Amino acid sequence: MTLTLIGLPSSGKSTLGVLLAKALGLKFIDCDLVIQEKTGKLLHEIIAEKGVENFLALEEEINCEIFSENAIISTGGSAVYSQRAMKHFKSLGKVLYIKIDYDTLKERLGDYSHRGIAQRQGETLLDMYNERVPLYEKWADVTQDSLDTMSETVTSLIRTISEQI
Template structure:
């Protein structure tokens, strides 16, 4: 991938539903590109000294989303970095504007059918959702936002990690040419 003059804008930010492979593919993409890797959920846990589930239990979903938005909007990196975000990052307009400023936002898209196969139970997986909200409700709500913020969209259905990483690299090269 060609580097721009400002390396702080060379970052790759991965968004998408939980279970789509943001962290797994992100680590491999970072190795291939020679980038650093950062998991924004771990940044939140480190700054608060609490697990995400503890934050949600104490603050509620709205409180968690506000905290997630604030912390993500303050992420800074000194070297090109692949940043894997939590699935709910798209509820934070400040965070998404910040990520857009510092790099390319890559949406790892998955079909609802594949998502149900991978995820199973929302609560057991620790997926942020409102009481009574089904996985299908959450999927429909979030996909619109993922598409809104994405600079690049990668269809993950039927792709193993290697094919997904290659598709991301191709998407980033195409974006750099335009």
Template structure:
């Protein structure tokens, strides 16, 4: 198992840390949201707007469940944890690291969620989403790292020490 998958809420630093981690390990970096956008020919928010949340989640699960890489840091979207097949696959091909943020820190880091392509049900708040996803991240993670108050370099160091 020589891949690493970074899990966490939007704004947790999956892409930022992922690129730095890949450089530190001499690995490739894969943002699976970009794979989804390439396959669908649309931005995430356009896919959600045109096809709906349920269809987006199916596409996300299919794309993440089909990832075949070696020596790669994988950064899937935060909603990947809704797809059991995708998560079982990622857990089988990589060490899964959960970048854990407190709700307060998450609120500070996030701007306009619709621009980020965040998967929300109608009427759902950020707090609802946080409480819905946290147990799923914890369920699939091999390692959890609390990133509250840590700088990028400190998070990278923590991840490297836990691999």
């Protein structure tokens, strides 16, 4: 069983991914860390040096190289911009959307200038939210609201996985 987590930056994909992998006895892969490892640079450095579009192309290429059985894969928030990468992830297993509302996004991100978020020139956080949410919904096999605590969200996700997957 391989599960790919998608969602906005700060939705908890990486943290939930680690907790789910431990709870289910699966391997954990963080796509953002794979990109950083392969390039030797932080995400915000790649975006600053190469621009958003080139970063998205690099992200797509690296995401499509990820193959793993019995793993939880945490994607970067912008992975859904690539139809090719999302088809690849769906071929590996189920895709789970970790959903947060706009106010939670704003609150959790704070100053996100060094987070390595693929945000186009002139695009506001609300613009990004409104553009990405329909893409997450399109690709998701299962949608999970991010609950008050990580343990509540993990418990709910494990229940959902056992019932639906």
